[in-house]
Amino acid sequence: MRKKIIEMRGIVKTYYQGTPNELEILHGIDLDVYEGEFLSIVGASGSGKSTLMNILGALDRPTKGHYYLDHLPMENVKDDGLSQIRNKKIGFVFQTFNLIPRSTALKNVALPMLYGGVPRSERSRRAADLLQLVEMSGRSHHRPNELSGGQKQRVAIARAMANDPAIILADEPTGALDSHTGRLVMDIFHRLHQEQGKTIILITHNAELAEETERTIRLRDGSIVDNRKNNQYQLGGYYESV
């Protein structure tokens, strides 16, 4: 039995609480994610995907329910504590890359380490290693506007890996890319998953991409409606699908 890295019990998220237009987005989510798992969360827009991702990513707090990340209870964690969890435990990959425009690829990758208190020389060394991992060594001193979409996303993945997080949270990582580049980015996730044993949570509305992962969670109107292993998934199988 693999170790649980995420445990969610009865997560409820309500907006505008206590006002007439109170809105419950998540209606009691139970979710377990195991270490080294490649999980996808799918759902149409408005299904509560983003809200769930924000809670998973420690950007937001649930209104009700319990959330353990790496066995750490997330209730009663103060803002600074959440910052620290985001910094150490979570690697974000966004649809729109979200790189700092005026910093080079290398500095972007080093940024989480800066906030994590890693010394400067160590930061540069590790950032360079990570850029090599995503095959971006040659462009480490380029700024985001000098990179293509796929390249930007690879830099963003390297940045997500910076502090060796417990989970990588990828929110529509191929959404802004053409299918070929999207494929390359997905390959990197598979590689990280298989070669490095990373726990990856992919949030997408693309059913095909979801099929590539080990397990898919389907959200509808704020509840989990489906939770199944993907038959297609097998180790190394993604190489054939290219």
Added chain:
Amino acid sequence: MNLFENIRLALEGLRANKMRALLTMLGIIIGIASVMAISTLGSAMTGSVTKTMDKIGGKNIMVSLSPKNYDTQSTLQEDDLITQEELDAFRNTYADQIKAISFSTGMGSGRLNSGFIHKDVSITGASPDYGLVNNVNLVQGRFISNRDMDGNRNVIIIDTTLRNNLVGVDGDVIGKEVQVDTKSTNETYTVIGVYEKMVIDNPLFYMGDDTRVECFIPITTAKSLNPDTANTVGYESFTIMATSNTDSAAFAQTTKDYFIKGMSPLSDYTIEAQSLEAIASEATGMLGTLSLGISVIAGISLLVGGIGVMNIMLVSVTERTKEIGIRKALGARNSAIRSQFIIEAMIICLIGGIIGVGLGSVLGITGSTLMKFPSTPPIGPMIIALCFSMAIGVFFGFYPANKAAKLDPIDALRYE
């Protein structure tokens, strides 16, 4: 996140918007530059006042009898005059604080004639110590002696220009007889000395161009020639030269108290004693008030500059909302965001301050050189100006930085 990381981040931020940063700095630059220029000028003026005071006798205390009430007709009585005996007693009492005492009396203007040469002069009756007390720079011959005094001799000290007129630059004028007409006298004097006129090139001490040459004769001679004073034995006024370690302002008060005790309470007259130092400090005090006033105006410009910094920081925070969101998602604490923006504001102000100090110093030096008392910018105000500019950065940067720190990461990430 240490300070250097923050400074590096802030500089990166500023480099991205050089023009804007420079324009923002302008307010600070103007404010700091004016403060620096004013304080440089102020210290130059104060310095020059002190220097000039030293030249004309900064330690001098002028003592005179003056009417208690200027409205009524006051008459100076023979008893009111300060006698030589009183002076000697005073001098003995305060021997360690008095270097010299001199007397002088103006005899008004006259005309000096020698052969075909006629020159307008003013005649001053002086005591032997007058030369020392008033820094008379004797270049030839001697000053008035006690014997000249005792004998009411007709001897005269002239200045170099007059000598040059009479006998030429290289000529020997000592022993030459000149004739001087004043309103009531017509006497012949023997030249015993030549002095060089003191040049005061301080525009603050400009007292009009007196082209008349001042000539000195023994005060006893001067008194004997004046029918009003010929038979009196006391003095109406004198100048005390205090020793260099004496507080001349305090000693002026001591002197006044001393002589008032000796005066009849019924007299229409009283004693006034004033030290040149006190007059000078009054003058420098006035300069200080003036520069304080200008500094207040400069301070207002700094305030406006600070508001400019705050404004641009607010724009910057709004503009970089998304970046702030990214940083927060990557684990930046609120305090890290806050210090990043505060330090950015501080650096804008500090760079502005440094440019302002440089510019102000150049202006101050140029100004003071043009006004003929060159000076170097004072270090104290320079440091204060730099610290103050940083303080403005912190003060006006805090609100925008706090706003940035408090942004919700989800909203900030969503911001386009």
